Amino acid sequence: MERSVRATTAEARLRSRTDELERVLAPLPTGALAGESLARAERLLDDCQFGAEFVPVEFGGRLERIDGLGRVVRPACRRDLSLGFGYGLNCYFASTPVWVAGDLAQREWTAALLLGGGRMAVARPAVAHANDFVRDEFALVKDDGRRRLDGAKTAVLNYARARGLTVIASAEDGTHEVLLIDREILPEGALRILHRYRTVGLDGCEFGGLEFAGCPVPDEAVVGEAGQGMGLAVRCSVVTRALLPSALIAAADTVLRTAIRFAVETRGEDPYGPLRSPYGREVLTGALLDLLISDSIALAAARGIHLLPDRVSACAAAAAYTVPKLLQDSAHDLSTVLGEAYFDAKGRYGAFGRMVRDLPLLAQGHAGTAARQAMLVAQLPQLARESWLVDDEPPAALLRPWEDLPPADLAALTPAGSSDPIVPVLSACAGLGGELGELVTAFLGELRKLRGRFAKITPGDGLSTPDTLALTDRYALVCAAAASLGVWREHRDARPGTFLADPAWITGALHRLGALLGLDIPKAPQEDVERRLFDAVLERYEQRRSYDLYETTLAES
Amino acid sequence: MSAHADDTHADNTHADNQSGDLISAVVQAVRRVIDDPVAEVGTDSLLREDLGFDSVLIMQLKYRVEQAVPELGELSLPDMVDSMTSVGSLVAYLRDRLVKAAV
C-alpha cells in the first residue's frame, strides 16, 4: 500500500512540474523564439529554477528519474528547440560525466553552478565521419607531470556563456581525458572565444569556437579515472541517447499540432482537404503513431537506465538512431497537409518549417548515426547468439511510466550488454491472436533472420560494411516494435480503458514499422483502426493534450 | 453520363451501365495519354508496369479523366495517386468519388 502511494506521488510531482512549466511558458509564441523573445523565455525558465532539473535530488536538485527529465524538458522543447535543448537539456548532457564518474567536489561544484542558473557546455572529441560539430578536438599535453590544454574547436554550444565546461581532450598517447573546467578561474589568455558558428536550423542556439592556449589543467579537473575518458564518454552517451528522443518528440508534437491546426482552420470543409481525404488522414494518423513509437522506445531506454544499467545501451542507441529518422520522415509527409503554408517563416504555421529545419541538427546527422551504430554493432553479434529468442523479458516496470523507480546508479552503466534489454517482449507476446498476433509473428520472423545474420559475424570483424550497417537499422526498428508492444501490453494489463490499452494504436504502429522493414504484411490496418486513431489526433488537438504517451494538458498560447 | 441505347445492355442495371461507362472513359483517357489509340488496355492493366506510365503521364491522365467525366469535378492527385496502380483500381477510386459526390 505504502509503495503505491509513493509511486503515485512521484508521478504526481512530475505532472505538477510539467504543468507548471507549461503555464509559465504559455505567454510565449510557439516556434518563433529569437533575439529578445528567446532571452525573455530563458529568463522565465531561470525564474522557475529550470537548472534544478539537471541536478540529482541528493545534490539539492529535482532530478529523480531519467524518464522524468525527458518529460520535464518537453514544454520548453515544444515551444522552441533552441530554448528547450540549447538552453536546457544540453546543460544536463554536458554535466553527465560528473554525475557518472565525478568526485564529490566536482558534483557539488556542478550542482551549485546549475542550481544558481549557470550553464554547462561540452566539447566532444573528434570521431570518424565527423561533421563541423565533432570534427576537431582539444589536445591534452603532459609536461613534467603537468597537464595543459591546447587547440581549437569550431562549434561548441553555449561557447561564450557557459561557465562550466566539460572537455573531452585527446592525449598524445591516443587516450582521452574528461576534464571539468571552471572558466572563471582560468589564467588570462588561456581560453579565447572564437567567432559564432551560424546554423540554418537551431538558429537560436549559440554555437561557436573556443581555443585553449597552454591552459593549465590541475589534477582535480580530471573526471573519473585518468586515461579512461573515452570509456566514460561512451557510458555518458547511453544517458544522452536515452534523453535525446524526448527533445525530438516534443518538436514533432508541435509539427503535428501545427499541421492539424492548419487543416482545421483552413481546409476543414474541403472534401479533398486533409481532414476528409484518405491520404491526409493517413499522414496525420501516421505522425501520431510515429510519436507513440518514438516515445515507447524512449521510455524503455530512459527507465532502463534505472532498471537495467548493465544492458540498456543497445536500447538507448536504437532509440537515438531510429527516432530522428521516424520523426523527420513523418514531418516531411505532413508538409503535404500544409502545402504552400510549409514555406511560412512566421505566423500561425511558421513553427512547422522552423522545427523541420531544427530536427536534423538536433539529431546530429550522420556523425550521430555512426556513433549509435558503433554502439549497436559492438554488441548485436553477441546478443544474437546468446540472448535473442532465449532470454526472459524485462521487468514490467520498464514500460510502466506511472511506476516508481529505484535511484539511477549511473556508475553501473556499461557500454555494451550481454543480454537484450527489450526484444524479448516480442517472444512474450507470441501467443496473441488475430491481426496483432500475425504482426507479432512477422516481427519474430524478422528477429530470427537478424539472429541468423548477426550470429555469423565475429565480434570485432566485418562490422563496418554496408550490409552490417543495414542490419543495425533493422534491429533498431525491431527494438522500437518491441518497446511499443510492451507499452501497449502493460497498459492493457494495468490501465484498462486508456487510449494506450486500446489495440488500435499498437496495430497501426506495428504496420508502420513493418512497412519500413519491408515485412510481408497487409499494407494498411483495418478501417476502424484508422478511424479510432484519426479521432484521437483530432481529439487531442481540440482538447489540447500532448501527442506523446502522457497526454499532458497544454497551456493555451 | 450518356445512357446506352444498345439493346444488348438493356437488362443491365443502371449502376452497371455507369460502371461500364466509367471503365471505357478511363480506358480511352489512358490510350490518349500514351498516344496509342489501339493499345490493349483492360481493367487489370497496370499503369506503370504494363503501360509504362511515369509521373508526367499520371498527371496527364488525371487531367484527361477530369475532362471526360465532368461529374467528378476537380480530382486530388495526392489522394488518388495510391489508387493509380491499375486501370481497375483507378476506376474503383473514381466510382467511390462519384458516390460521395452524389451524397
Next chain:
Amino acid sequence: MAAPTAGAPVLVSGPEGQWDEVLRPLAARGTVVTYGRVADWLPEETEERVLRPLLGPRDWGRFQRLSHRRVREGFLASRLLLKHTAARVLASSPESVDLAYKPGGRPYLRGCDQIDISLSHTEEVMVVGVTRRGLLGVDVERAERPMVGTGVEFQACTPHERELLESLPERTRNSALVRLWTLKEAYSKAIGQGLRFRFTEFGFTLDDARIRLQRPDGSPGTGPEWSFGTYALESDYVVSAALRDEGFGAAADTAADTTLDQSLLGVLLGRL
C-alpha cells in the same frame, strides 16, 4: 554565402566507367549527379543467379513483375547505375548495399546515411544523384517532351508560373515548362513526396543565375538551405536537382568501412 549546388551531371558509361570523375566532385562539393544510357547499363547476364543479389529481393521481385519491355530495361539499368554509384561512394560492392524504399517510395541506403540518393529515368537516359550534405532530389526529362496543351500547365503550375509561360514566345514555352516540371519533381522527390506535394503549391523562377523556389504568388519560398539547378544533357535531355544543405559542413569521407570510429569501437568491444 551561396548555397552549394549539385553541379553538371557526369556521364558514367558502365560499371567499369570513369568513377574518379564522379568521386572528385563529390569530395569537392559534397554532391554529384551521374547519368548513364540504358543501353550501356543493360547487363549481358540476366539470369537470377546474377541479378538477384545485385537487385536485392525486393527489387528482384518487382523486376520480375514488369511486362513492358522499355519499363523493364529502364528499371534494371537504373537500379544498376544507382547501386554501382552508391557502392563506389561507400567504397564497397553493389551487392552489399541495401537499397530500400520508404513507404511513399523514396529510395534510400538502409543503414548508410552518410549519403542521400535520388534516381530518375526517362526513355534511354537515367540519372542518379548523391549528396553528403543532406537531402537531394533529381529528375530527368526529354527536353522536347510535349507538355504544353496536355493539361500539365493547368495541373502542375502556379498562377505565377502560368503568367511566366504566357509571356514567353511560343517556340520556347514547351521547353520552359519541361524545365519547371523537372524542378518541381526534383524538389518533391527530395522531401520524399513525389506527386503527393501538390505541384500548384510551389513554383520556380527560371533565372539562370540563381533558381529560386517561390510560393504560388511569386513570393520567396524555401530558405537559404535549399539550392536548385537545371542542366542540359547532350542537348536532348534536361536534368534538375534540388539540394538541401543540413548545415553540418563538409565531411569528406563517405566510405562505409570507416563509419565506425576505432577508438569508440575499442571501448565498446572492451579492448581499451
